[in-house]
Amino acid sequence: MTIADFTTNEMMTVAAARMLKNGTVCFVGIGLPSQAANLARLTHAPEVVLIYESGPIGTKPDVLPLSIGDGVLADTADTVVPTHEIFRYWLQGGHIDVGFLGGAQIDRFGNINTTVIGDYNNPKVRLPGAGGAPEIADQAGEVFVVMRQGPRSFVEKIDFLTSAGYLDGGDAREKLGIEGKGPTRVITDLCILEPEQGSQEFVVTSIHHGISREQISAATGWGIRFANEVIETAAPTQEELSTLRALLARTAEAHQKNK
C-alpha cells in the first residue's frame, strides 16, 4: 500500500472523522467538527445522526454549511425543532452520544476557551463566546475536540474557562457532578491525544505520519507527555481523501454560486 500525498489538515479531518461510529448521535459544532462529522457520514458511518444547535436533527447536507443554520441543514433533516428544544429535550434530555467541538485555546486537561484572550473586563481579543459549547461539553456522553495545534492554542493556562474538560484534573469533573464523561479525544493536525487514566491529563497516543515528537512538543505550550505506547495514525485512504476533497470542492462551488 502506498501512502498518498495529503496535507496535515486533511489528516486531522480524516482522523477526527474516524472517531465517529456508525449510528452515533453527534452534536456538531461549525467549522472543523462539521467537516469531520460529514466526512464520517460520507465514508464509514452512513447512519451517523448529525444534530446542529439551530434545530436540524438527522441532517444530511451534500455541501458543508457555512453557518450553523444554513438552509441545506433544514432541507435534508429528519426533523427541525425549535432551538430551545435542541438544548432542553435533546442535549439536556441525554440523547447525545458525542459532542464535537473546536476551540481557540485548550489546556492539558481539555478545558476550552472560546470567550476572550486576556482579561475578561479588558480583553486583548474578544472571541465570539460560548454559544452552545458549555452544555455540550457537560452533557454529551463524551466529547471529541478537533483543533489545529500550536503554542498559542495549546496553552499552559487558558485565559477563560468557557467549556469544561477535566478542570484541574483527576476527579475534579466528577466531583462537580458534571453529567457527561468529558473530552475523550483531542484530534489535531499533528497527533491524537487522550486523557491519561487517573490524572486525566492529555497525552499523545498517536502521531500522524511524517510528524516528529519534537514538532509536537514545539507546538504545545505545556510540557506535553507521550503515552508509553504511541502508534502512528494510519494515513488517509484514497477513499477518505477523494471523498473529503470532493466534499470541499462541492462546498466551495455552492458558496460561490450564492453570490
Add this chain to the structure above:
Amino acid sequence: MADICSLKDAVASHVHDGDTVTLEGFTHLIPSGAGHELIRQKLRGLTLIRMTPDLIFDQLIGMGCAAKVVFAWGGNPGVGSLHRLRDAVENHWPQTIEIEEYSHAGMANAFVAGASNLPFAVLRGYKSTDLKKFNDRIRSVICPFTGEELAAVPALRPDVGIIHGQRADRKGNVLIHGIVGLQKEAVLSAKRAIVTVEEIVDELCPPANSCILPHWVVDAVSVVPGGAHPSYALGYYERDNSFYIAWDTIAKDRNVFIQWMEQHVLGTGNFSEFRASIDGIWAEEVHE
C-alpha cells in the same frame, strides 16, 4: 390585533430610546430590515438581546444604538469576528457598552421562561464555566424535591420583540417555517411585537405543525421583501454568503464602516432602496 403598516411606522410607534429590544432568528430569517430601521430612526440607549449577535448587531453597535448587549455567541458565522462588537468591547468605540453573557442553553431557557410568564428558568449547566464569575445573574436554585442544585437564569422579558417571517395574511397572522430558532419565544416574551414578512397573502395555507403567530399576539406586521438578507428565507431566497465575507472588510475599519452605513443605510429610505443601493456594487467597493 396586528396593525399592518410600514416598517417605519411600526418602529416609530413601538420602539423608544432606552428600550430592551430583541431581534431573533437563528441564522435564518434574521430581521436585518428592521435592524436598519432602528438605525435610521437613530434610537439610542437600547439594551439589545440576541442569542447570536451577527451583522445586524455589529451595525447597531457601531452606529451607537446600543447601551448594553445580552448574548451568547457574537461572531460572523463562517467568517470570523464582529469587528464593531469587538471595537466596542476592546476599545469602547463608539461608546462603552455593557455586556451580559450567557450560553445558548441559558438564553434559550430564559426566553422560554419569559414566554411562560415565569420569573426565571431552571437548567442543568454553568457548573464550571467562568461565565458565572462575570455575570451575577447566573445563579442557582435547590430542587425542593431532590435537593439537587440547578442553574437559574432570569427570564428574558424584552419591551419589544422583532422577528422576520415568511408571510402573513391580511389579518396579520404570521407563518414561519424551516429553522424557527427562538422567534416564537421572542414574540411571546415581549410586551410589544413587530414582525416583518416577505409578503402578505390572502390565505396562509399553513402546513400542519408549522409555526403560526396569531394576529392577536403581534402588534405590527410590515412587508419587507428580502428583509432577512444577507441571511435567508426558506422558500424565498438563499443565504448571501458572499455578503458575510464582504462584511468583514467593511466592518474592520471605522471610517469605511461609517461611510458605508451613511451611504447605504442612512442614505436610503427603506430596505428595498438599501438593496438597490448595494446591488452589484459592494463587492467592488470593498476590494478597491
